Amino acid sequence: MNSTEQQIEIINSVIKSTKENLKPLSVNFIFWGFLIIAMSLFNYAFPSLFQSAQYSGLLFWTVLPLIGMILTVYYNINIRKKTGYETYLSRVIKIIWGVFNLSWIYIIALSFTLKSFHPVPPILFLLSIIIIITGLIIKFKPITIGGVFLTIFTFYLNFNPGINLLLVNIVGVFLGLLVPGLSLFYSKSDNKSDG
């Protein structure tokens, strides 16, 4: 092998060694899927607990997701520390989900001030769009399809205002987050795609 080929080989081997690991992303999807479904089921099973005080329901749906946010941010920082590098792909995904978190805080804050404003439909819609973008970026069809399903679901929600939003949450999050997350977690080739 001459010097030119050696140089090309060096570049190739280094680029190959820094492929994107998508397993942490799937863990985020699974965690949020389980958390939201568990919260919705709890709320659905014990409705009286959420009617005892004026803001008890809103607090429940604010405090637990905030704790979840802190946990996932801590988990993602640890993963970044362990790998020792950040690909452009993971940086883009981090920014997109950061924007979603900020939007979620904004919507929740709005629902505290505007009593007629229900936060679930806009949050689910925003979530569906973010899931679609994530699926398209990482080129993983089950996530994109899950996002599309959630978009259709939230669209349908607007024409059925009487529908139980907790059941909507359970079905929407199951198909939009949990199933795609598990699908990514157990996908072939070590969950790695080009970075």
Added chain:
Amino acid sequence: MDKLLFNPIRLKIISSLINNSECDFNYLKKITESTQGNLSIQLKKLKEEKYIHIEKRFSNNYPKTSCSITEKGKIKFEEFFTNLITLKDNG
């Protein structure tokens, strides 16, 4: 050809940074298979020529060095890679 990138360790550093938005010192040490001292020297050379940006901060009371590629570094790498391909094609 860019003499700075002809060095295998510096080429490995730049190749790694072109593919990532940020790389830690320890990761670059592993990728380049070099010693701490040698890696520091090569990083310094790349920084002096403004090919890379080095950020030093503290994490859990430990110093942490992260590197990223600059616009100049990207251009120089692209030129270097194009020249390599041209040389290879011309036999």
